[in-house]
Amino acid sequence: MLTPLFLSAGILAILVLALSLVCEIVFQLFGRGEKRKLTIVSDDEFKKELNIEGGERLLTLLQSKGFNIPAACGGMATCGQCKVKLHTDVGSYTAVETPHFDMRSRENTKKFLEEGIGDSYERLACQVRVEKDVSLYLPKDSLHVKKYAARVVKKILITSDKMEIWIKPAKPIDYKPGQYIQLMLPEDFVEEHYKKYESHIKKACENLGKEFIPYTPGSSMYRGYSLASYEPDLLKLIVRLAPVDPTKTGDRGGAPCIGPNFVHHYILEQSVWNCFLGEKIRFTGPYGHFSLKKEPHTAVFVAGGAGLAPILALLEQWFIEGRKDTAIFFLGERRLQDIPMMYLPKWLKWQTMNSNFKFVPVLSGAFRDDDPAILNEIDKKCFSDLAEEDKQLAKKQGYINEQEQQWKGEKGFIGPLLNKYLATDPDIVFYLCGPAPMTVTVIDAAANVLNLQKDNALFDDFTGTLTPSVDILYQKLELKEKILALNIPDAGKIIEKLTFTLVVQLLLRDKIEEGYNFIGKLRNIVEASGQKGKDLAALLDSYKK
């Protein structure tokens, strides 16, 4: 009975094995490639090097290494989904590939291959054979980044333009205070948003001088949010609802040029796809090295706008660990109404209980010539919503006058206030989070006034421009010493002007390249012989436009 089954199985097995053997022998004899290196880079400083055998197709290589490259046709060059960005030149398109690329990417490719402009070009992964060391970029979705699911459990409007969102992850996640997560915006929402506001986004991109990237189906979008909480099973995010005017500069972080009020709409708008209570959202993370230093130090926390979130978490940690060192918390806001009244009592109480902690809210005014000292109706209303006990505390500590009509605390910007509250101290550490202009100017002031070391200025670089900006600032500081040593008349004024040009005209407009050029020119002038005073003036003039 079983004989025929065994026999047939045997015959088949022998046949298939013989065929595979032929294939294997041929492959071993003739098909073996040389050892090659595959470098994969991605967002969030992801980098991975793989040792591979050359001669294989890129798609199969990547798929066998577990990268999720979509390919509906399975590598037949039919679907055109397996596009990858290559940093290495592996030749131009093959005949089957060309139809899958539009004019723009064809021109890009031509430029990259023939003139070497740009840093990458696109090919279909299924048509690239790895014959040399290849470096490529993969989008985040294709990496195996662990995604967490969470539900939105609470949304609280803490000021007129800031909202606290509580999300409850399905499993508690392990993170350090100060780290951030990347929230995944659902594809449906991104698409809907693009449909409604494409012209707005385009305009905003033009204003910012960025390239407009039209919506491409099948890609999700991520936006970075710092965690304001301390508990592993309930995460709090603070989201700033950017002004509706699309010409204003955008939110921090996220994909470039998605439009400024993007998240605003995601959270508030009455659309089918928005983030309502009970909504299941996904996020990756936690990321970032923005956390409290272990050794005892004098801490300066500087927060502004939505940058409050990680600072809140750090402060929480500071007091839970019971640190006794000096700590100063600068909170930069426009008016009283922008200070979250929900948290105010807690800060005031900390201040009364710890003599080493100082809370310094600094109001700048909403626009030029706006005096934040005189409280307007909204400010008053916000303040009067506080409990009586907290109001008394605020008055006693000298922030508000007795009639609740006037702001008695600090006004203006944080930078000039630093030497009022702090003395030069090598153990001082700055924790900064907030709008880029604030961060840059505060670091500049601290470096000038307090001799702040570069390693001791901690911040989260969401936009990728802060780190180089700070680098430029410190280079400028070095040159400043040299200029002062040159005995040029009015050196102080010239340096002030130089700093202004550098910070306001270049760094705050994300012109990092030009910033480096500026420093280079400055260095040339300082190091070369000749009429230095005149040269410096000429340099300043050239940037006046």
Add this chain to the structure above:
Amino acid sequence: MVGLKRHIRKTSKFFLRDNLILTAGAGLGFCSSLAVTNKLENSLTMGLGVLFVTMGSFALVYPFKRLISTAGTHHKISLLMIIVSVFVAIFGFFAQAFVPEIAASIKAYIDLITTNCIVLAAISEGLTVDFWEAQKKILKACMGYAFALVLLAFLREPLGFGTVMGFSVLPEAFPRTVLMITPVGGFFALAGFRLLLRPFLLKARIVYQEAASCECAATATNGSNPAPASREKIEISKKTLITIGLGVCLFISIIVHIQTNPTLHTQFLIFLPILLNALFFDGIVLSKLLGICPLLNKSRQIDAAWKMGVAVIIVTTLSTSLNWVIYNSVLIKGSNLIAKYSPLSVRLEEIFYLTVFIVTIAVFVQTLSVLLRKFARAVYEEMGQFLELITVNCIVLASATFTIPTGASFMVSTVTALGYGLHWLMVVVWLALLRRQRLFVPTNAWDEDTIAILLLGVMAAIFTGIGMISIF
């Protein structure tokens, strides 16, 4: 309320967004969707089959993920194909047991689920993500496919037979459109569906309007226009002319004088009709409706079309002859051997022919490309990628399954396969030429594909007409 609206949108998107047949920019899985949709019951069977095969074989493959990814490309395809073809065979038997009439009418296409573009792609993509996510993706692809099949059948069956699932729905007096149930009707129905559904889906925001970039115009202006360029270069010298003339004379004289050699003459009389039949009247694309996905895609560029066509000819001819040898010398002899030892007859060639065919093809193509890469680098650079593209391709498998199990002789199967290959080359080059002319000024790649399907339909109609003429 918002929740409900959202769920409706999500569900419709699940079926229709990136639906490989109806909405995706680059379509896949056309072959069977055209051939079986003349009846709703066929469509349902086919959809179920694809779903069963893909999910089942993925569940079997997944535990051996590590093994498959380390085995290297040359074994990966064979391993996957063995498992897939076994599942196809199982499904075939189920279909024969439960719905024998349907199974009999679409047997060929059930076999060809093995090389359905969706199956292998979904499995190998699924291996990179975790199990349930992959099953979800597979479900999406296969359900979309089944959904498209059912939609097409709903159009074709009532118009053609006046029935739905065998129940008559149209009054007797209503004219029956026979066109709709012939293979040709498939092209028109599909193109019609794609054109008609598009505005509706766009309006319902289920599909996204791609950037209006005229692909073909881009190709034309881009200078990547190899056909006319190469035409200018060729200068026919006197020598070539004389050689061609002599060759033609030789060919004609052979044909005329072939009668003098009686054996050759009989061979000629047998094989010429077979070749012509495979080449024109019963072509693999225009009447059997196979190999359409690569056809649509590769016909966007003329040089790609030529090279792909030549690769198809080589692979179909050689692999079919190889398959004939293995089928007759291993499978049939093996079955006879088994029959000797046991009263229970197990016919290997009836159960496992698919597995053996597809494994042979995969091994053959892999080996050929490795050898080419080593020894004929120049040829490989020109043709190699096309060879590999057709490892798992319905044309190649079909030219084996349509000829060999019927008991055809070696020469007959080989000549038929050659005819099929030539037919494919012919159609793909014609289509490429037609698309180059930009007859309808399409706005994007998506519309262009639809137009190409329409063109194919017209070509199929013409060829059906030619087929009516009896020459022999």
